[in-house]
Amino acid sequence: MPADAASLNDADLILRCAGQDRAAFRTLYAKWSARLHGVALRITRDPALAADATHDAFVQLWQQAARYDPKLGEAGAWLMSLARYRALDLVRRRGRERLGHEPAQDQADQGPDPLASLLAAADGGALHRCLETLQPERRRLIVLAFVEGYSHSQLAALLAVPVGTVKSWIRRSLIGLKECLAS
Amino acid sequence: MSGADDDFSPETLAAEYVLGTLDAAGHAAASARLAVDPAFAAEVRFWEDRLFPLTALAAPVPPPAALLSRIEASIGAPAPANDNRVRFWRTAALAASAVAASLALFVALRPAHPPVFAVLSPTGAVAPVLVAFGGQGEAIGLRPSAAIGVAQDRDLQLWSLPEGATRPASLGVLPAGGKQLPPGVQPGTKLLVSLEPKGGSPTGQPTGPVVYGGVLQRFR
Incomplete structure (x- = not known):
């Protein structure tokens, strides 16, 4: 029913995609494609790869819509994850470990405190509070890994610490975050 | 990267999968586990949900105008012959x-x-x-x-x-x-x-x- 697709929430629209509803699919595309593509572009830093990741994410949305269970999490989180995983896959396949693909410092560090904008996000408060419990450089690792898609070795180069240190900081930070977020 | 990624502990594997720091082999192993381990899949959804606000740090960028028609061509395969669509x-x-x-x-x-x-x-x-x-x-x-x-x-x-x-x-x-x-x-x-x-x-x-x-x- 194209007429009311625009009035449905995202979870309902995804469920309609599971029922092969093209109007629901286009509504989701209109609403989310710029955000998915923005995330893919940030991770791949390559317009062609970003477009491929966005393409694949929406194809997966259509094919795997029945896998989405609204009880387990936000629709937006599920949609964004589709694009992130595809972008990360494409970057891994291209070989992000190769020399010469240096992290773009200017993008990584834009703004005095990128975390401040989390406070503006409707549900970002809890995450912001929990990230604040981490030491600044470890918090930065988590944010850079998630937003920029940096590998352990890229993070190690950026922070000038050994890869093993990056791995152990990330794991300990995640364990701390889990405790904070689950409480 | 090295085989050191094999030593991920169960409690951080899901988190690192979502964070994106696993190498190709670790990511593949986690993907495979997602399909057969509901508890692991639920843990992945937990992290996807909780870290989702961080996606707001990437500015939205509209995809190329032609992308929607490319996507629709990709999903244009006819539905299964059985028109009584079974629910998943x-x-x-x-x-x-x-x-x-x-x-x-x-x-x-x-x-x-x-x-x-x-x-x-x-x-x-x-x-x-x-x-x-x-x-x-x-x-x-x-x-x-x-x-x-x-x-x-x-x-x-x-x-x-x-x-x-x-x-x-x-x-x-x-x-x-x-x-x-x-x-x-x-x-x-x-x-x-x-x-x-x-x-x-x-x-x-x-x-x-x-x-x-x-x-x-x-x-x-």
Whole structure:
């Protein structure tokens, strides 16, 4: 029913995609494609790869819509994850470990405190509070890994610490975050 | 990167999968586990949900105008012939009972050789099931219950994950009509099917989503 697709929430629209509803699919595309593509572009830093990741994410949305269970999490989180995983896959396949693909410092560090904008996000408060419990450089690792898609070795180069240190900081930070977020 | 990524602890594997810091092999192992381990899948959803606000740090950028029509061409494959669209078979039990029903006929025809079988339950919308079966000492066949639609530039690839193994081994691209498993695939082995670029994974490990998964087991 194209007429009311625009009035449905995202979870309902995804469920309609599971029922092969093209109007629901286009509504989701209109609403989310710029955000998915923005995330893919940030991770791949390559317009062609970003477009491929966005393409694949929406194809997966259509094919795997029945896998989405609204009880387990936000629709937006599920949609964004589709694009992130595809972008990360494409970057891994291209070989992000190769020399010469240096992290773009200017993008990584834009703004005095990128975390401040989390406070503006409707549900970002809890995450912001929990990230604040981490030491600044470890918090930065988590944010850079998630937003920029940096590998352990890229993070190690950026922070000038050994890869093993990056791995152990990330794991300990995640364990701390889990405790904070689950409480 | 090194094999040091093999030592991820269970509590951080899901988190690192979502964070994106696993290397290709670690990511593939986690993807494979997602298909067969509901607790792990729930942990992944926890992290996807909680870290979601961080996606706001990437500015939205509209994709190229032509992308929507490219996507619609990719998903334009006709719906399965069965117009009574079955809802997604949420539980393996439902799939198992359907497969058991078809195997009942199989057993009746071949009572002397108890077959082995696997239920590969669909994880996508209105997807057909894949059934693996074979009599003792015979080749095991894997057949889709109906045509599985895949984009033109993609192939399905079959993987085996023997009990205790952490990385799946490729059993090759899965043709539309199914295929015979090579000899030596033992009961207890997980069979996984991933969506890959045409011709199969370029890395030797799954790179795309694992869309089917099931365990080969003895039928008694």
